[in-house]
Amino acid sequence: MPVTIEHVAEFIFAYTRKYREVYAKATTPSPEGPGYPAIVRSPFLNASSLDVYVAHDGVAVAQLGDRPYQWHIAGGPAFKIDYEPTRTPPYVFKTLADHGFLGKAIGIYRIVAKSELPEAVWRGEVQGIEREKTLHDSSTQVSLNLREVRASLGDVVNALTFGAYGAVLNVHVPTNDSQIGESHLTRGFGMFPADLSTRRFFEYLEIFGHSDPCAWDLRVVNLRVHRDIRRDLAQAMSNPDGDGGTMSFGDTPSWIESYGNRLGLLKSAIDDLRSALQQRDDDVEAVFHTLLERHPLLLDVYGIVESRPGLSYPDGTASPIGKTKLQPDFIVRYSDQSYKLVEIERPAKAVATSQGQPRAEVAQAVFQTAEWKHFIKTHYQTIADRYPGIQSKCKTAVVMSRSRQENFKNISDMRAYMGLIMEQFNIDEFLTFDDLLDRASTAYALLSGLGEQVG
Known part of the structure; x- marks a missing residue:
């Protein structure tokens, strides 16, 4: 007998509570937690x-969303379900031509049905709904719109995706023979019929091939949550900028290869930085800039790094000291529209004088971070398209010197001294190149263990 919609709701509510609890612990810094990034x-x-x-042979869970642009015209990412000849309205081609997009990659993937789809599928209407119910969980503030469907899981998914998953593409929907908890997962992907009569943007669509009560037993919640959080962390790591959609079918998701490649790049970056610090740490700054440009994961494993971005003042304006252009060494962009501006100096530079004062090189580096913050505050509109939100969520960092006594002169507690520098100069991070190496090595150890669990 298939599971009831009430039983599935009880499971999802319990799963959500446990997911949040385990994720909070997973992203708690050491020593209380492993310190995975909140990505x-x-x-x-x-x-x-x-x-x-809830179909008679499986369950589909969806979170629908939208985008702040006409993603179904250009941008997507999305499947457009179509026929030959196309049923795309003529105005769509004119709009694309007017904006110079016609014939270019626009994130819309046209897939063509070989035969006429049932009208209900073309409209995306799930047939055979016997019972509907909405339940709310006050502890998580999540509402579930539940539908009991007298149909197969394949029919439900086919209708939800306007025929994309089923009539056009054979995605091999999970069955009762699949492992419990194994699913097909689509994230950040739209679907629509070519005539644009309707559309759905799936922030999340998970398809399970089990509808028997044992697969939705509360006793498996803990196991499912721990497995899925490892999966979700690894997937986020494989696509740190959060752009584009993903589709994973079966127990070997396509993003696993990307995740493994990223780990390989991180290992290579660690080896190169360690070698450079051991053999030539007195080289000029440009050598280490090139190294970090080649291995941006050293600056941040979880962000997208841009080298030497130009910040140009509008015509007729300049900085308080007359500059018309600023150029940070690096900008790190994160998926939540937060940023970090990074200034580097060469590893051989000392931090403190023999009297314990910060050296002039420190003040010079920090002054540049202040220039960047002033530019962002006063001329945000000139860079808003490139770096949306940077005016409200932007940190600054200086990387220089080595974590050794000779670079800090008579300072016995280097960490405390670096904290004083951050307070005195109002910067968010002051790091040595040894700190970069240690951070990257720690991240590699953490993420290697994560990969073993999801591979």
Whole structure:
């Protein structure tokens, strides 16, 4: 006998509570937790509403969303379900031509049905709904729109995706033979019929091939949550900028290869930086800039690093000291539209004088970070398209010197001294190149263990 919608709701509510609890612990810094980065985007962390379809042989869970642009015209990412000849309205081609997009990659993937789809599928209407119910969990503030469907899971998914998953693409929907908890997962991907009569943007669509009560037993919640959080962390790591959609079918997701490649790049970066610090740490700054440019993961494993971005003052204006252009060494961009501006100096530079004062090189580096913050505050509109939100969520960092006594002269507690520098000069991070190496090595150890669990 298939599981009831009430039983599935009880499971999802319990799963959501456990997911949030385990994720909070996983992202807690050492020694209380492993200190994984808080980079996961999951409906079980922030969704207010989910749609749940319980078929007689499986369950589909969806979080619908949208985009602040006409993603179904250009941008997507999305499947456009179509026929030959196309049913795309003529105005779409004119709009694309007017904006110079016609014939270019626009994030819309046209897939063509070989035969006429049932009208209900073309409209995306799930047939056979016998019972509907909305339940709310006050502890998580999540509502579930539950539907009990007298149909197969394949029919439900086919209708939800306007025929993309089923009639056009054979995605091999999970079955009762699949492992419990194994699912097909789509994130950040739209679907729509070519005539633009309707559309859905799936922030999240998870398809399970089990509808028997044992697969939704509360006793498996803990196991499912721990497995899924490892999966979600690894997937987020494989796509740190959060751009684009992903589709994973079966127990070997396509992003696993990307995740493994990223770990390999991090290992190579660690080896190169360690070698450079051991053999030529007195080289000029440009040598180490090139090394970090080649291995941006050393600056941040979880962000997207841009080298030497130009910040140009509008015509007729300049900085307080007359500069018309500023150029940070690096900008790190994160998926939540936060940023970090990084200034580097060569490793051989000392930090403190023999009297214990910060050397002039420290003040010079920090002054440049102040120039950047002043520019962002006063001329944000000139860079808003490139760095949206940078005016409200931007940190600064200086990387210089080595973590050794000779670079800090008579300072016995280097960490405390670096903290004083951060307070005195109002910067968010002051790091040595040894700190970069240690951080990257720690991240590699953490993420290697994570990869073993998801591979």
